[in-house]
Amino acid sequence: MQTTSSGSAKASGKAVYFFSAGDTDGNAQMKNMLGGKGANLAEMTSLGIPVPPGFTISTEMCQAFFESGEALPKSLVLSIEEALAKVEAKIGKKFGDKKNPLLVSVRSGARASMPGMMDTILNLGLNDETVEGLALASGNPRFAWDSYRRFIQMYSDVVMGMNSSFLEVAMEDMKDEKGYKFDTDLTADDLKKLVANFKKQVADSTGQKFPTDPKEQLWGSITAVFKSWNTARAIAYRQMHSIPASWGTAVNIQAMVFGNMGDDSATGVAFTRNPSNGLKEFYGEYLVNAQGEDVVAGIRTPVPVLASEAKLAGIVGESLEERMPAVFKELVATYQKLEKHYRDMQDMEFTVERGKLWMLQTRTGKRTAKAALKIACDMIDEKLISEEEALLRLDPKSLDQLLHPTLDPKAKKTVLTKALPASPGGATGKLVFSSEEAVDMKERGEKVILARIETSPEDILGMAAAQGILTSRGGMTSHAAVVARGMGKCCVAGAGEIGIDYNLQTLRVNGYVLKKGDIVTLDGSSGEVFLGEVKMVEPELSGEFDRIMKLADAKRTMGVRANADTPKDATTARSYGAEGIGLCRTEHMFFGADRITAVREMIVAETKSEREVALEKLLPMQRSDFLELFKTMKGYPVTIRLLDPPLHEFVPHSDEEIRDLAKTLEMDFDKLRNRVRALHEFNPMLGHRGCRLAITYPEIYQMQTRAIAEAAAELVKSGMSLIPEVMIPLIGTAKELEILRELSEKEIKTVQRETGVKFDYLIGTMIELPRAALTADEIAVTADFFSFGTNDLTQTALGLSRDDSGRFLSTYVNEGIYKVDPFVSIDQVGVGKLVTMAVKLGRDVKKDLKVGVCGEHGGDPDSISFFQSAGLDYVSCSPYRVPIARLAAAQSAIISKSGGKAGSGMH
Amino acid sequence: MQTTSSGSAKASGKAVYFFSAGDTDGNAQMKNMLGGKGANLAEMTSLGIPVPPGFTISTEMCQAFFESGEALPKSLVLSIEEALAKVEAKIGKKFGDKKNPLLVSVRSGARASMPGMMDTILNLGLNDETVEGLALASGNPRFAWDSYRRFIQMYSDVVMGMNSSFLEVAMEDMKDEKGYKFDTDLTADDLKKLVANFKKQVADSTGQKFPTDPKEQLWGSITAVFKSWNTARAIAYRQMHSIPASWGTAVNIQAMVFGNMGDDSATGVAFTRNPSNGLKEFYGEYLVNAQGEDVVAGIRTPVPVLASEAKLAGIVGESLEERMPAVFKELVATYQKLEKHYRDMQDMEFTVERGKLWMLQTRTGKRTAKAALKIACDMIDEKLISEEEALLRLDPKSLDQLLHPTLDPKAKKTVLTKALPASPGGATGKLVFSSEEAVDMKERGEKVILARIETSPEDILGMAAAQGILTSRGGMTSHAAVVARGMGKCCVAGAGEIGIDYNLQTLRVNGYVLKKGDIVTLDGSSGEVFLGEVKMVEPELSGEFDRIMKLADAKRTMGVRANADTPKDATTARSYGAEGIGLCRTEHMFFGADRITAVREMIVAETKSEREVALEKLLPMQRSDFLELFKTMKGYPVTIRLLDPPLHEFVPHSDEEIRDLAKTLEMDFDKLRNRVRALHEFNPMLGHRGCRLAITYPEIYQMQTRAIAEAAAELVKSGMSLIPEVMIPLIGTAKELEILRELSEKEIKTVQRETGVKFDYLIGTMIELPRAALTADEIAVTADFFSFGTNDLTQTALGLSRDDSGRFLSTYVNEGIYKVDPFVSIDQVGVGKLVTMAVKLGRDVKKDLKVGVCGEHGGDPDSISFFQSAGLDYVSCSPYRVPIARLAAAQSAIISKSGGKAGSGMH
Numbered sequence A, B: 001m002q003t004t005s006s007g008s009a010k011a012s013g014k015a016v017y018f019f020s021a022g023d024t025d026g027n028a029q030m031k032n033m034l035g036g037k038g039a040n041l042a043e044m045t046s047l048g049i050p051v052p053p054g055f056t057i058s059t060e061m062c063q064a065f066f067e068s069g070e071a072l073p074k075s076l077v078l079s080i081e082e083a084l085a086k087v088e089a090k091i092g093k094k095f096g097d098k099k100n101p102l103l104v105s106v107r108s109g110a111r112a113s114m115p116g117m118m119d120t121i122l123n124l125g126l127n128d129e130t131v132e133g134l135a136l137a138s139g140n141p142r143f144a145w146d147s148y149r150r151f152i153q154m155y156s157d158v159v160m161g162m163n164s165s166f167l168e169v170a171m172e173d174m175k176d177e178k179g180y181k182f183d184t185d186l187t188a189d190d191l192k193k194l195v196a197n198f199k200k201q202v203a204d205s206t207g208q209k210f211p212t213d214p215k216e217q218l219w220g221s222i223t224a225v226f227k228s229w230n231t232a233r234a235i236a237y238r239q240m241h242s243i244p245a246s247w248g249t250a251v252n253i254q255a256m257v258f259g260n261m262g263d264d265s266a267t268g269v270a271f272t273r274n275p276s277n278g279l280k281e282f283y284g285e286y287l288v289n290a291q292g293e294d295v296v297a298g299i300r301t302p303v304p305v306l307a308s309e310a311k312l313a314g315i316v317g318e319s320l321e322e323r324m325p326a327v328f329k330e331l332v333a334t335y336q337k338l339e340k341h342y343r344d345m346q347d348m349e350f351t352v353e354r355g356k357l358w359m360l361q362t363r364t365g366k367r368t369a370k371a372a373l374k375i376a377c378d379m380i381d382e383k384l385i386s387e388e389e390a391l392l393r394l395d396p397k398s399l400d401q402l403l404h405p406t407l408d409p410k411a412k413k414t415v416l417t418k419a420l421p422a423s424p425g426g427a428t429g430k431l432v433f434s435s436e437e438a439v440d441m442k443e444r445g446e447k448v449i450l451a452r453i454e455t456s457p458e459d460i461l462g463m464a465a466a467q468g469i470l471t472s473r474g475g476m477t478s479h480a481a482v483v484a485r486g487m488g489k490c491c492v493a494g495a496g497e498i499g500i501d502y503n504l505q506t507l508r509v510n511g512y513v514l515k516k517g518d519i520v521t522l523d524g525s526s527g528e529v530f531l532g533e534v535k536m537v538e539p540e541l542s543g544e545f546d547r548i549m550k551l552a553d554a555k556r557t558m559g560v561r562a563n564a565d566t567p568k569d570a571t572t573a574r575s576y577g578a579e580g581i582g583l584c585r586t587e588h589m590f591f592g593a594d595r596i597t598a599v600r601e602m603i604v605a606e607t608k609s610e611r612e613v614a615l616e617k618l619l620p621m622q623r624s625d626f627l628e629l630f631k632t633m634k635g636y637p638v639t640i641r642l643l644d645p646p647l648h649e650f651v652p653h654s655d656e657e658i659r660d661l662a663k664t665l666e667m668d669f670d671k672l673r674n675r676v677r678a679l680h681e682f683n684p685m686l687g688h689r690g691c692r693l694a695i696t697y698p699e700i701y702q703m704q705t706r707a708i709a710e711a712a713a714e715l716v717k718s719g720m721s722l723i724p725e726v727m728i729p730l731i732g733t734a735k736e737l738e739i740l741r742e743l744s745e746k747e748i749k750t751v752q753r754e755t756g757v758k759f760d761y762l763i764g765t766m767i768e769l770p771r772a773a774l775t776a777d778e779i780a781v782t783a784d785f786f787s788f789g790t791n792d793l794t795q796t797a798l799g800l801s802r803d804d805s806g807r808f809l810s811t812y813v814n815e816g817i818y819k820v821d822p823f824v825s826i827d828q829v830g831v832g833k834l835v836t837m838a839v840k841l842g843r844d845v846k847k848d849l850k851v852g853v854c855g856e857h858g859g860d861p862d863s864i865s866f867f868q869s870a871g872l873d874y875v876s877c878s879p880y881r882v883p884i885a886r887l888a889a890a891q892s893a894i895i896s897k898s899g900g901k902a903g904s905g906m907h
Helices: A028-046 A059-067 A074-091 A130-138 A141-158 A165-178 A188-206 A214-228 A232-240 A292-296 A307-312 A325-342 A369-381 A387-393 A396-403 A435-443 A457-465 A479-487 A543-555 A567-575 A586-591 A596-604 A608-633 A655-665 A669-678 A691-696 A698-717 A734-755 A770-774 A776-780 A790-798 A806-814 A831-845 A861-870 A879-897 B028-046 B059-067 B074-091 B130-138 B141-158 B165-178 B188-206 B214-228 B232-240 B292-296 B307-312 B325-342 B369-381 B387-393 B396-403 B435-443 B457-465 B479-487 B543-555 B567-575 B596-604 B608-633 B655-665 B669-678 B691-696 B698-717 B734-755 B770-774 B776-780 B790-798 B806-814 B831-845 B861-870 B879-897
Strands: A016-019 A054-057 A104-110 A120-124 A249-255 A266-271 A283-288 A346-353 A356-364 A415-418 A420-423 A426-432 A448-452 A468-471 A490-493 A498-501 A506-509 A512-515 A519-523 A528-531 A559-563 A581-585 A638-641 A725-728 A762-767 A785-788 A850-853 A874-877 B016-019 B054-057 B104-110 B120-124 B249-255 B266-271 B283-288 B346-353 B356-364 B415-418 B420-423 B426-432 B448-452 B468-471 B490-493 B498-501 B506-509 B512-515 B519-523 B528-531 B559-563 B581-585 B638-641 B725-728 B762-767 B785-788 B850-853 B874-877
Touching: A016 A028, A016 A074, A028 A054, A028 A059, A028 A104, A028 A249, A028 A325, A028 A356, A054 A074, A059 A214, A059 A249, A074 A214, A074 A249, A104 A214, A120 A141, A120 A214, A130 A141, A141 A165, A141 A188, A141 A214, A165 A188, A214 A249, A232 A457, A232 A806, A266 A325, A325 A346, A325 A356, A369 A387, A369 A396, A369 A543, A387 A543, A387 A879, A396 A861, A396 A879, A420 A468, A420 A479, A426 A435, A426 A468, A435 A448, A435 A457, A448 A457, A448 A498, A448 A519, A457 A479, A468 A479, A468 A519, A479 A490, A490 A519, A543 A879, A559 A567, A559 A879, A567 A608, A567 A879, A581 A586, A581 A608, A581 A874, A586 A596, A586 A608, A596 A608, A596 A655, A596 A669, A608 A638, A608 A698, A655 A669, A691 A698, A691 A734, A691 B806, A698 A725, A698 A734, A725 A734, A725 A785, A734 A762, A734 A776, A762 A770, A762 A776, A770 A776, A770 A790, A770 A831, A770 B790, A770 B831, A776 A785, A776 A831, A785 A831, A790 A831, A790 B770, A790 B790, A806 B691, A831 A850, A831 A861, A831 B770, A861 A879, A874 A879, B016 B028, B016 B074, B028 B054, B028 B059, B028 B104, B028 B249, B028 B325, B028 B356, B054 B074, B054 B104, B059 B214, B059 B249, B074 B214, B074 B249, B104 B214, B120 B141, B120 B214, B130 B141, B141 B165, B141 B188, B141 B214, B165 B188, B214 B249, B232 B457, B232 B806, B266 B325, B325 B346, B325 B356, B369 B387, B369 B396, B369 B543, B387 B543, B387 B879, B396 B861, B396 B879, B420 B468, B420 B479, B426 B435, B426 B468, B435 B448, B435 B457, B448 B457, B448 B498, B457 B479, B468 B479, B468 B519, B479 B490, B490 B519, B543 B879, B559 B567, B559 B879, B567 B608, B567 B879, B581 B608, B581 B874, B596 B608, B596 B655, B596 B669, B608 B638, B608 B698, B655 B669, B691 B698, B691 B734, B698 B725, B698 B734, B725 B734, B725 B785, B734 B762, B734 B776, B762 B770, B762 B776, B770 B776, B770 B790, B770 B831, B776 B785, B776 B831, B785 B831, B790 B831, B831 B850, B831 B861, B861 B879, B874 B879
Parallel strands: A426 A448, A448 A468, A468 A490, A559 A581, A559 A874, A581 A638, A638 A725, A725 A762, A762 A785, A785 A850, A850 A874, B426 B448, B448 B468, B468 B490, B559 B581, B559 B874, B581 B638, B638 B725, B725 B762, B762 B785, B785 B850, B850 B874
Antiparallel strands: A016 A054, A054 A249, A104 A120, A104 A249, A266 A283, A266 A346, A346 A356, A415 A528, A420 A490, A426 A519, A498 A506, A506 A512, A519 A528, B016 B054, B054 B249, B104 B120, B104 B249, B266 B283, B266 B346, B346 B356, B415 B528, B420 B490, B426 B519, B498 B506, B506 B512, B519 B528
16 A cells, blocks of 8 residues: 655645534535535435445545555545544444454545546455355345455456456356356355456456455555546546546545345435426336446346336336335435425435435436426425526526427337437437447538447547437436436437447347448437438427526526527527527628529629629629518617628639539639639638728628618618618728728618618627737727627637637647637637727727627627626527527626626636 | 818918028928928028028928818918018019019928929919010020920829820920921920910810919919829828828929029039948039939939049030039038038939029938948048937848849859949849739749839839839939839849830840840849849948947847758858847758658658657758757857648648659558648648647657757757757647647756756747737746747737738728738737737746747837837847848837837837
8 A cells, every 4th residue: 555644735624524323524515625425425414314324535635645646645544544443333343344344335526526437446345254244244145245246346447457348258157157147146156156266367367466455455445536536538527527637536435235135125316306307206216136336337227216107117016115115205205305405406326225225325416408497497486496596506508408409290200119218309310339430420520329238438428429329228317318418418228129239330120220320310308219310390498498588588687699690590599589680691691592693793703893793783682681681680689790701612613613603604714713713712711801801892891781771771661660780890900990881881871861761770890800809999989889709719819720620629628728629618818818808998998889799609608607707798699599698698697796706617 | 273261270380481591480300390391491591502482381281281172271372472472572583474474393392201202393383474574584485485385294294184195295296397306406486386286285185274374373283282192102102101191291382493594504413422332422413404303204314413423424524513613612512511410411402593503402312221331330430420320320121232142243144234223232033014014923923123214103013023123214313213222122224225115025235135024134233234144142241331230239139030940041140140040940941852751751640650750760850950050050049949830731732742752651642642631721820730730749849859959969068058949839828838848848858868968948939829928927937938920920810811911911001901011010009919918928927038029020120119119038030131130129229218119110
């Protein structure tokens, strides 16, 4: 054992916190020190709930451990030995005792939940002598040797770094030899031989004898748990969830209780409310004669705790309610106590050892977005929590899963199988059988369904890349199900009729044989799997959704608009509560089949007059575009961005296409090809685009402004109240805006004179270049509003092309250079500084300058909380993100009002 | 006449300033109000120098004129009439008098010299009646009618906007008809007829009668001069020279004196010192019986003022000294008075009217760089000016002309002709015959020689685009010569043996017929023109150059380094006084024929180990690169930038080349092509380059750092004192630098351990992304130095690709959006703000942080003065710009010390 006397210099709390009925050091508030699991074990114990006694090594010891070069500080070792003695006293067993040995579990427990990310060791304290004591004390030698067998497997894997499949093979060999079908067929004697075999294999494979000293086992396990904080997968998970490495993990050492001591024993997982739909009903799954790992790993498919639930699944007499009514009653009383105490839905682990209920863990339960809304509303009504609390508890990003299309019930479908509806929503994609494949194909722009026998933490990236996840084993609380719900991804789990062959890369189901690349569709709400693609329909939102949205609207102070280019987008945006259009990209209108030719004619024009002829053709089309958009938005503000992309984006590039275009335009092929080539740019992002187009070809913006003005005039004449907002992109200097404002204003006034209709209008600019932010005071003089184009501002401030950064961005996130992808969540330190600076400079000149954001960050909750603190008036995002933005804006406003710092997830 | 009573609200001075012996309102200090010419006319008059009486309309009236919608304010008209009456009284003639009429000149005169940019009208006041009076008073009817003819030509062109070639044709027709060869053959009667013809043509062409009322002529001329402030060419000139539009021009109205009253009259231009070599000798050219325009326009080739100079040119008895010794004596006395008074070399215009000398203008004379240095040194020695004054008067940019190669005297040459050495230096290029062509070919990367019969202000852009200028007409003070010297461009003028045919696009000379595109070489120092390309040699610098450079070094506070990639560059840099290398671009070393294959092997490697094999081959080559560089720099600091450009810049892109490479590398063609294609980027400027390469492929920087360390170790071992500086490019976050600093430091320490040699080293970063500047405090923690890469910082801050902005940058400069090309002179408001911010943030964290600049702005005087005020420690620029930077840095330090604001040319 490696120990050190230094390393705990920075520790401010105790090294070890004890918990046992009537003698508990910690509480639920001490998550930072005890981790989530440790804090809740302490809290539960204090509440008088039956929890096996134990103690928690504080998270500060994890830092001390790493600072000491991965050694256990000496003082810690002493504290642990002291606490262990107390556990022995409480439970009346002794660690390493040959007659009635104390066994313990060693579990990780960080401040934030990191499901399945770190290591656990059970049954610790067994050796060739204590196993006999356990057999004696339990009167069940088979149980004792099976526990020992499990311990060796777990310990050799986690602590000794051995490939555990060797031991699995040895066990399978024995089963074959004996003609057994199930693990449970193995007798105590078989297991005894297996243990001997296991120990030999461990020695052969690792070169080390399996440790027989329980203390040595303990130090090894604690060391392994600390180390598991820094495994690649834990680091990846932390980065995905913005958890700082400095937090560290606590280690919980707790007396073992056994759910596998026979048919009067069991283990299970339960939720105080239904995590899938939020209904206020107790919900759980359990397995008789099993250890907790058997439930979570999804190796055996568990049975509902409630008789009613079991019955729905066609299972009779097997529920906990039916098999162990007394235990069930105590469990119900416990869950009610816990939920009332924690004021939130709880996810609990329990074990029944020979008829006695033990609670092993409670924590806030993960839930689907639908359930979260239902629970929030119910808890407000139950007066359990305030409206603000209810809003703050919801994860805005999770609303996404409610807004995505589901399968059209009227569509024709070929059902392949039906399994557990593990995470709602619909998904279609090509079948893949490995996470690597899923990631690869996603990168190639393909939509995939990841099909696995079961999933494990190694599959996290593959699951994130997939549209949906399908497993052939495991329940509603299996890894696949829990993770998919967290990601808001559709998942169908435990599809036992399916046979997946990783080698052949095939999926067999009810006579069908599907290969990699074949398309399937999942319905995560019904559990069905369909052949091919199935039509999807827009989601219908629940009453709770509306209620929460209205609550959010009442609390938020920032406006929420949508980025929408078409009346269809605008309709969607309105239906999700957008209060205007913050960005209408006019160029998207240019690609219509009826107008692209005129657009190209405009682009290849060699003289101003040729260009004007083409623009003349576009004018009525653009006018009707804007007319429809204004009509749809019924007087809500509409910000129209004038032409932005470089012109070469509109022309074809292959000789063949150019030849066709030359024919259409009656132009010489070579001349046209030269013109197209002349448009080529080395760095189009930094090239001839945005307002630069209008500085060289003013007639383009003239036409667009005229179209806007004519549309506005027509509607104002017919009685609509309307203030069009003209937005000039890519402004870098005040002078550009001066020139183009004058140009636009002149055109609008001309239209007003021609039509005799007066209307107000705003002319503003995007702030999307660092120079614009740096000189926002100069620009504000001529601008009625600013709208931050944070996509381009990120590209230029970071010198990072969104199109090209793919090949190194993941390395950047993995290495912790970027905490998150800066195109997903705004880089507050760098780009954010430009935003804050520009708001201040702009408002110094123009106190009431309207300032918004229309980059994709406008729909990202962390970014929204930043925008709140930066003083923005509104955010604009894609229509589907509008509800997310409404909730995130409300949360930001609540936090900001309470004096808290916005931007919870950012560091 | 359009007048207005408003518009002079903002005027703070008088509208009109009178000047005449003993009665002068202005002085030389009043340039802002009177313009350069007006202020000097007033000053000269006050000095007792013979100046024809007159008055100056102040520059404020120019603003008033434009603010009143191009009308003359009424109060101004009254002031002018008053001043005119005073002139009449002084000179004893009356404006419009039929017997002895007062004629006046109307000339522009802005605060800064804008040679030939604006309009002038002479002989104003002539009509059919006053011309007879002039004939009578002068006793020379031919002169009177010729003056009238000239007046009509000038007025109809300048004021009435008529195409003056109609009148020229009429005159040529008459000469043909009469069988005359020269204009001077025309008799008084001929000219009388011509005047009648002219007036008819003016009426026909413009639809307006030529004005006969002298007052109407006067208002028209003043209006035209004001308007000429805003002609396209004047605006272009202002923008090229950073002259604000708000300055406006003054108008000088002055009694006419005539150099064309016969052989006792003359007109000329003189310099108090030789403007070409700076020798302290009087220097001038004049023409007998001519008006000033004849000299400047270069239509007749003038004769030296000094007998000795004339003799050298093979002219005897024709100099002013010989023909008019008394006038010459007075002129000498006058020039000495003027130079002593103004304490600088003067450029004077004079006219002799019937034996009486009149000074029409004096101003600081333009001079070649060589002359400027000589004059500066002489004037220090003469105790006329202080060292600081001498340094401040020199234009750093002009040093450029001293540093460029000249023709190799030993090279074989075919002389085509010899003419005037109008502007020194050598130039080789393809012949073009129009300015448009020169600009076009320059844009296509061609070097051109612009050949013109004579040049005019319209040729400015063409001259700027050309390597050198060749004219077949005009003297040393012709437009071509003056402008070329100002630009520091080689020019051979007045090559009378040459026949240029614009239509045939040919140049005939001594039996040769050259076509457009043929190559010629000019020697601007000898006046020779050679066929084809002639070998050039490095310039030898004069003693004055060294003296001034040493003076500059003594005064400046910023260091000056050079950007140099090879020992050859480094040698040049050292010879120009560079105190180190501020930027060695290692990638330039990668293109050597002996290493490009290994570089490509490294790039297309698919695994780290393959890459390492290729890098292993590059290591010894890079080591010897650095060894040579360090040796050349003899212990001066050398900053080595690790690999920066995207990898695709090193690989071939055509199928054929890829096939060759595949063969060389023994790789599959398709595989290689795919790898090359995979390297393609949409915006390589913002792509996978700089330190990003090393984040993904650390082994590249490892190899480079090792090469640096091994080279340093070898030299340190041999006794050299050396501190290598490793520079990491494209840092955007502190974390990148932390990772790469650790990587580099580890490698250096390994080499130190291996070699047993210890040496100091610096590891720093370029600041070339806005985010780096914004977070410079975080980055400074890990950086030993900052070096601003202002090229890329400009590209990202402005969102402007240097490669792509060509198509709109000129529009941007013309429209005044950018005052100057931001890649030539740093954008102080935007990019400069980032620089200032980064310096402050960096030094807040690390008080003594060394900060330099290595972008091309490091050699631009205006940028250098900005860098001085931003507190930079050094600038680094191309070797040829080192002297410019030394002088500019000295000027900045002097200005900064005196509390003045640096950045004279920027607004």
